[in-house]
Amino acid sequence: MSGLDETHDPSRTSWVGSANGHPHFPVQNLPLGIFSAQGTGRRVGAAIGDFILDLLTVGSLLDEDWLDDLSHPVLNAWLARGPQDQRALRRRLSDLLSDEQHRDDVEAALLGQSEATMHLPCIVGDYTDFYVGIHHATNVGRQFRPDQPLLPNYKHVPIGYHGRASSVRASGEPVIRPNGQRKPPEAEEPVFGASRRLDYELELGLWIGRGNRLGEPIPIDQADEAIAGYCLLNDWSARDLQAWEYQPLGPFLAKNFLTSVSPWVVTAEALRPFRKAQPPRPAGDPQPLPYLQGGSAEPALDLTIEALISTEQMRARGLPPHRLSHGNASAAMYWTAAQIVAHHTVNGCNLQPGDLIGTGTLSTDSNDGLGSLLEISRGGKQPVTLPTGETRSFLEDGDELTLTARAERKGFVTIGFGECTGEVVGLA
Amino acid sequence: MSGLDETHDPSRTSWVGSANGHPHFPVQNLPLGIFSAQGTGRRVGAAIGDFILDLLTVGSLLDEDWLDDLSHPVLNAWLARGPQDQRALRRRLSDLLSDEQHRDDVEAALLGQSEATMHLPCIVGDYTDFYVGIHHATNVGRQFRPDQPLLPNYKHVPIGYHGRASSVRASGEPVIRPNGQRKPPEAEEPVFGASRRLDYELELGLWIGRGNRLGEPIPIDQADEAIAGYCLLNDWSARDLQAWEYQPLGPFLAKNFLTSVSPWVVTAEALRPFRKAQPPRPAGDPQPLPYLQGGSAEPALDLTIEALISTEQMRARGLPPHRLSHGNASAAMYWTAAQIVAHHTVNGCNLQPGDLIGTGTLSTDSNDGLGSLLEISRGGKQPVTLPTGETRSFLEDGDELTLTARAERKGFVTIGFGECTGEVVGLA
Numbered sequence: 001m002s003g004l005d006e007t008h009d010p011s012r013t014s015w016v017g018s019a020n021g022h023p024h025f026p027v028q029n030l031p032l033g034i035f036s037a038q039g040t041g042r043r044v045g046a047a048i049g050d051f052i053l054d055l056l057t058v059g060s061l062l063d064e065d066w067l068d069d070l071s072h073p074v075l076n077a078w079l080a081r082g083p084q085d086q087r088a089l090r091r092r093l094s095d096l097l098s099d100e101q102h103r104d105d106v107e108a109a110l111l112g113q114s115e116a117t118m119h120l121p122c123i124v125g126d127y128t129d130f131y132v133g134i135h136h137a138t139n140v141g142r143q144f145r146p147d148q149p150l151l152p153n154y155k156h157v158p159i160g161y162h163g164r165a166s167s168v169r170a171s172g173e174p175v176i177r178p179n180g181q182r183k184p185p186e187a188e189e190p191v192f193g194a195s196r197r198l199d200y201e202l203e204l205g206l207w208i209g210r211g212n213r214l215g216e217p218i219p220i221d222q223a224d225e226a227i228a229g230y231c232l233l234n235d236w237s238a239r240d241l242q243a244w245e246y247q248p249l250g251p252f253l254a255k256n257f258l259t260s261v262s263p264w265v266v267t268a269e270a271l272r273p274f275r276k277a278q279p280p281r282p283a284g285d286p287q288p289l290p291y292l293q294g295g296s297a298e299p300a301l302d303l304t305i306e307a308l309i310s311t312e313q314m315r316a317r318g319l320p321p322h323r324l325s326h327g328n329a330s331a332a333m334y335w336t337a338a339q340i341v342a343h344h345t346v347n348g349c350n351l352q353p354g355d356l357i358g359t360g361t362l363s364t365d366s367n368d369g370l371g372s373l374l375e376i377s378r379g380g381k382q383p384v385t386l387p388t389g390e391t392r393s394f395l396e397d398g399d400e401l402t403l404t405a406r407a408e409r410k411g412f413v414t415i416g417f418g419e420c421t422g423e424v425v426g427l428a
Numbered sequence: 429m430s431g432l433d434e435t436h437d438p439s440r441t442s443w444v445g446s447a448n449g450h451p452h453f454p455v456q457n458l459p460l461g462i463f464s465a466q467g468t469g470r471r472v473g474a475a476i477g478d479f480i481l482d483l484l485t486v487g488s489l490l491d492e493d494w495l496d497d498l499s500h501p502v503l504n505a506w507l508a509r510g511p512q513d514q515r516a517l518r519r520r521l522s523d524l525l526s527d528e529q530h531r532d533d534v535e536a537a538l539l540g541q542s543e544a545t546m547h548l549p550c551i552v553g554d555y556t557d558f559y560v561g562i563h564h565a566t567n568v569g570r571q572f573r574p575d576q577p578l579l580p581n582y583k584h585v586p587i588g589y590h591g592r593a594s595s596v597r598a599s600g601e602p603v604i605r606p607n608g609q610r611k612p613p614e615a616e617e618p619v620f621g622a623s624r625r626l627d628y629e630l631e632l633g634l635w636i637g638r639g640n641r642l643g644e645p646i647p648i649d650q651a652d653e654a655i656a657g658y659c660l661l662n663d664w665s666a667r668d669l670q671a672w673e674y675q676p677l678g679p680f681l682a683k684n685f686l687t688s689v690s691p692w693v694v695t696a697e698a699l700r701p702f703r704k705a706q707p708p709r710p711a712g713d714p715q716p717l718p719y720l721q722g723g724s725a726e727p728a729l730d731l732t733i734e735a736l737i738s739t740e741q742m743r744a745r746g747l748p749p750h751r752l753s754h755g756n757a758s759a760a761m762y763w764t765a766a767q768i769v770a771h772h773t774v775n776g777c778n779l780q781p782g783d784l785i786g787t788g789t790l791s792t793d794s795n796d797g798l799g800s801l802l803e804i805s806r807g808g809k810q811p812v813t814l815p816t817g818e819t820r821s822f823l824e825d826g827d828e829l830t831l832t833a834r835a836e837r838k839g840f841v842t843i844g845f846g847e848c849t850g851e852v853v854g855l856a
Binding site: 159161248289291 | 579595686
């Protein structure tokens, strides 16, 4: 495991008490985000325990050269600077939050997370969603195309498509149940109305850092450097709209009413201890084409990802959220993040700082690792039963769906992604 | 034909001599665009004859309230103001360019188009491409799915998908032949290399003006007001990449290496005299669902669109470009621009000022009205012969492809869209 430094040292603690042992934000994490609080506009912050460190307020303790790009109300300009500056800022923040030397000044720049509102970390120029979860692709393919669940291109091409950037929102945005056309199987003609098969999709998001110029692909051995950080991503989906509209050009209104992301950019640097080799391809699978081979020997991430549901009834009865699924992200991913970036740009397509790329739904091959209700309920045929006795084939109004992720490895401090959550709201 | 005013008066002429009888830019057009010239940054201009009127330079002659939004290097803020201000600016420019009253001041703000570089008129937040050309959909569908050229949803759903915003460029951008995976029909495995089936697509583009908030659809009777203007759009396509990658999520690398648009925003107001009723649906076709019915009685546009090719050999021999196709846009469109906007937002998806929407390839039902080489050459089986004796199934390096459009109607002055052009460049 190369490139580890004192910021990853598991013995390092912070003088911010809540950080030590924090499930998401110990001093080994230090994700970046955009927050606002009463009386402030949007500002760049780093999460530490239950607090946010306001970076501009401690600007005099940072490299002067960084301040212009850290003074925007979004992270695009900062992430565009590339990995060297990301690493340097991380080191500096880690020192400031563990050493006592500047404690008074730094403590004055802390704000409780409960007092802040988190925003989308970047202006998303483009949002692309991939489909690298092979078990998801197989499970869904079986429902849409029983005769051929996995298409012949799947093991050669990291399949992806363009999503809608304007409707990407930070965690917490209400999920307004979309209207649209659906065609019930028994009907001759489509009908119009609110979706009856509203679903979530458990995904990781990649935030692009430096990007590339039009016409200049990012080779796979440079692809990791283009990824500034990661988040959770919920690709809310209206399955009934999707089934009717998606041929031949792919999903459109079934997806573009909302995409939610967790607000903290967990940096590639913070995730370095959790990198590992990509699981080998099953025997008999084709080798990737040369442009998709090579790069880091540890391109995968050891991440546990979870989806939880909380219904109105559960909340009224004081019950905790119910876990719908949990699994390891890498076990779900047939293609790595680096392969995604190399493929996306191989034709010359330009990625820009702050672009968002979703992995696609990450389901494992286990029944408790399915990343959508479409899979869990077998297309609605086997509803899941919740602790209240309620059942769910798809999401109902008032349901709150939460995604979470953590990176854990023996000998290192566990770090988390925070949450990506949204509550379904019926049409007025 | 409602809403015509003195700006549409065919007897109105400009004191800019080249405007009178100009094939694109008489005083009845006045499209807006972003230009730069030696020593200037990007600025808002209006085309008049062979010239560009620099709007900020005549700022003292315009409504003071407009100047902030006209001083950006892109049109997004100006288009966001909605149709009333578009109309008022048009009236003012028309008066300034036809009356002699302020001629000296206005003349000093003119710049030759040959001295300027045109840029993308807006920052494109999102680019969506539709598929409303029913003859194109049928022709292409026949090649990809001979058994079912037009899918069952086509006459119910205005099919669309998200494109790549970062690679939208103004006319003139070189078309770098993209690399990618393709699977020759006889091969067991895909191969990697430069596309051998590079194509153009003749489309119209819609520039969004005011837009809508997330969760608040634009009803069809307000949809026309959301469209600030129109342009030509070439959705460059690598057919061999597309055939291999497009299942199940739609085209991706086959399209996102470049999309070109003509640089002038021809305003909805300028096109008002050329509006007409939508041709009736063929007998037996289903009625649109209610959210796609209503709105303007004249939702279609009387536009003649053309595609022309010029090869290196043709240019070396001094031959003019060869017309590959020409036809009427409305005759090609199964769904109107207003239906496109109503459908795109019906699920709550938000359009933003400066968003770009393509119609999809506009082929007529005639052999001389096919909007792509894929259709003209019948998938490569029947190459077209050019005046030099050269043949083309798809585009070759050095080919220059130009789209153009004009609106003409008896009793009115013809206006044009200018050109959307690009030359194919081989990989280095």
